[in-house]
Amino acid sequence: MTDISQTDYEVINGKVDQSSPRASRLSLDSSCSLIINNITADDAGRYSCRPGSDASSDGLVLLNVLTISVADPTKEDFTLYCSLWRYSDLGSCPGKSFHWLDEKRTELTESAESRLRRRCVSSLTVKHQSDTNRRFTCQFIEGTKVKVEVQHTRVHLYHRAGDEAVLSCNRPSSSDSCSSVDWSYERNNDRKQEVHKGMVQSSSRSARLSLDRNCSLIINNITADDAGRYTCRYDTHVYLNVMTISASSTDADPKNDELTLSCSLERFWSGSCPDKSFLWLNETESELTGEGDGYKSGGQTGCVSFLTVNLQSSRRFTCQFVEEKTVKIETHYGSEGMMSHF
Known part of the structure; x- marks a missing residue:
């Protein structure tokens, strides 16, 4: 994999280089295609495949990764950042190449775009959403085609002490297991990981936590101390009110x-x-x-x-x-x- 500033060798002579920090996520299929699991923004860049010693036969693949993040999520008003991470030598993204949609697929036009070294960014500020379930979709457009999209989901649940709460994760339908699912909990500037790679982590409430077949987090016999924000790896934020x-x-x-x-x-x-x-x-x-x-x-x-x-x-x-x-x-x-x- 290459970027304008560095070149990393991921596979040498048909074997994944174990010194690579992403080695555990890499493999080759029977056609020698490179498979990258659980991709991140750091995986974006140019990948070159050389089937022999002749550089003229190199195959090139440009991997672009779209991410979404939220600034200062402790506030009821918040800003979403949608970033397309790409090979640095590609230059700027065309103007108006990002579209924002709400849960009704209505376009939201009050956004701003900028260009950084390795990414194109669009921001959307959302106001007064403390009590409302919302889903925001960011699309990257080239020409008239949607190349990729990513979603940010905010769900507000209300329960009473003693209930069982089911917190849904916006997991892609292509995923067939919960092995890539993480759940974290946050309140009063205290953040804890409750589930890592589909496994409930040891904590004071681990005996009351479990995952169902859809990777939803189940909390039994909830208490006031369970109130807070729960985040699933797939950018789903569930606000539990007790x-x-x-x-x-x-x-x-x-x-x-x-x-x-x-x-x-x-x-x-x-x-x-x-x-x-x-x-x-x-x-x-x-x-x-x-x-x-x-x-x-x-x-x-x-x-x-x-x-x-x-x-x-x-x-x-x-x-x-x-x-x-x-x-x-x-x-x-x-x-x-x-x-x-x-």
Whole structure:
């Protein structure tokens, strides 16, 4: 393989050079074609095949690799970068050679292109996407033909503590196993690898983790500590939000049946819940605001909402988390104990 600055020998006399850093991913088929598994941006460049000692019979292959990445993913507004990595001597990509599409295949025109030493880059800034499932597709175009495309998928899941969560991975249909799948977890600037090459890694929650046949990550009996961002190798980002509800006495007197209910949503963006995004309802589905018969609203702080109640055996209270007029998840507290559902 060659680039304008260096030449590396990957195969010598029909055998993969084991000193190559990519040797474990290289092999030859029966036609002496070079096979590269799990390609990366570093694999882009010019590959030369010399079947004998005559340089005039060299076969040349230019490998271009399209990647997508996100800048500062800790923010709700983010920028996607789509890069075509190629042989440095090819020069600049033609103008308007990148197209961005949303999940409806509608073209997004607010993008910018630039040229770096080994790659052509297009950027797309996306605003206010904390609660919405989105898929962004970047296409590289030559003439009128789509040469290659790559996707960035963001999925937001809402669950309650104790649920089983299934986190889907946008794995190509051509993959027939999970041996190339990695899953990582991130929250509060702490990043951990939960799955590597299809194998669950040792951790405090490894006993609750598994992969299904589609390489989706399954988390059993989830807790508030499981909330955060999970990333599959195929540029799929799943944001797991976990709702919990708890009750505490407001008085040291055990005869006092007044309780404060706390409804919390744990998520990747800590404390990033909009004002008035929690609703409290009684057993007749009437909203509880201010102060009334047997209750007093304690307001909302960050992603926690409070309600003080005189708990009676026949009463049930519901906490809902609402974004853009849609109930994302709700949980109940009452005489039958705690239970939650979407």
